[in-house]
Amino acid sequence: MFRKVLIANRGEIAIRVMRACRELGVKTVAVYSEVDKNALFAKYADEAYLIGPAPASQSYLNMDVILDVAHKASAEGIHPGYGFLSENAEFSERCEKEGIKFIGPSGKAIKSVGSKIAAKKTMAVAGIPIIPGSESGISDLDEARDIASSIGYPVIVKASAGGGGIGMKVVRKGEELVPSIESAQRVAKSSFSDSTVFIEKYLEEPRHIEFQILADSYGNIIHVGDRECSIQRRHQKLIEESPSPVMTPKLRKKMGADAVKAAATINYINAGTIEFLYSKGNYYFLEMNTRLQVEHPITEVVTGVDLAKEQLRIAAGEKLSYEQKDIKQTGWAIECRLNAEDPLNNFTPS
Incomplete structure (x- = not known):
């Protein structure tokens, strides 16, 4: 197990990972911006370092x-939390090159599913159901019209590099397509520096179901049950x-077997989530986080199952603590998110 881990994040998730570290006897290093100098996570860690202004x-x-601080503090691993650098393939690769363990997947694995188009192709080859649509980015508008006509309206236009519903457009009539x-x-160009978009069949009132995955470096992969997140606002x-x-x-x-197969297809290691859309008795691969x-x-x-602890154990080179037969879902749990919106500006996120 690690002796010391740097948490490259802030707020709730930083506290969550630090608590897991503390319970495993691992020292923690916090990094904070000027605006977070008095935040709880900066006080909760064993060490804390200022890394810059608020932006x-x-x-x-x-x-x-962040890497400079990791070296100064003699941190053996970096946990990225979620958001920020958590799905940044370059950061994962830089950690590896500098002899610091990235507590997450390899840069190669992150890249393999970073593009939704590439991820769909990979899953289709593996035999996992995918939503009918274009097989590559749209570069020819006449071809786009043909694709939309062949799969039938309504269709949805998505950014290949996107997430969080940014750049998604539902198209119900041919004249709306172009x-x-x-x-x-x-939107894709301004948000992700990649204007590539693709077309899929739009599923009416689907269920959004995801499976939690854990995979170690010994080829053991399990799913830790399902979650549903169909109730959404602005995607x-x-x-x-x-x-x-x-x-x-x-x-x-x-579905769990296909989620495990999806992770195995890209030689995935650590924690991840396979997301599906479920509609009228059928399910389709959506994306991987x-x-x-x-x-x-x-x-x-x-x-x-303590997922944060399992992440640390896997990254430290240990085998999974569980087999698939050990995973049982008991009871029910719900998480609600609070969103800040501006009522004077059409309730846009503030």
């Missing part, structure tokens, strides 16, 4: 400074619950 680009996203593609491309999750209210033992076994999810505590509540 994240100058602090929590500054790889050079303006929607052009709008999605502009952002509002309520998550575990288990899903529509899940049956037979469906859980089948290569980090600990915000909603991970509800899985911990119903299974008794």
Whole structure:
């Protein structure tokens, strides 16, 4: 096990990881921006270092400074939490090159599912159901019209590099397609520096179901049950619950097996989440999140598995503490998110 770990994050998730470290006898290092100098997480850690001013680009996203602190503090590993650098393949690779363990997947694994188009191709080859749509980014508008016509309206235009619903456009009629593609491309370019978009069949009123994955470096992979996050606002999750209210033992076994297969396909190691859309008795791969999810505590509540501790053990080279037969979901857990919106500006996120 590690002797000391740096947590490259702030707030609740930093405290969560520090608590897991403390219970495993691991010393912790916090990094904080000027505005967070009196925050609880900065006081809770065994050591804390100022890394820059309030803007994240100058602090929590500054790889050079964070790695410099890790070396100064003699931290053996870095836990990225969620958000910030948690799904940054370059950061994972830099940690590896500098002899610091990234407590998460490899940069190669992150890259393999970072593009939604590439991820869909990979899962299709593995035999996992995917939503019908374009096989590559849209570059020809006439081809886009043909694809939309062949799969049937409504369709949805998505940013390949995106997340959180940014750049998504639902298209219900042919005349809406080109303006929607052009709008999605502009948003994708400004938000992700990648204008690539693709088309999928739009599923009406689907269920959004995800499976928590744990995988060690010895080839052991399990799923830690399911969560549902269908109740959303502006494509952002509002309520998550575990288990899903529509899940049956037979469906859980089948979807869980495909989730494990998805992780195995990209040689995934550590914690991750495979997300599916479920509609009218069928399910389809949506995307993979290569980090600990915000909603991970509800899985911990119903299974008794401490996901943060398992992340640390896996990264330290230990085998999984559980086999699939050990995972049981007992009871029910719900997480609700509070969102800040501006009522004077059409309730846009503030």
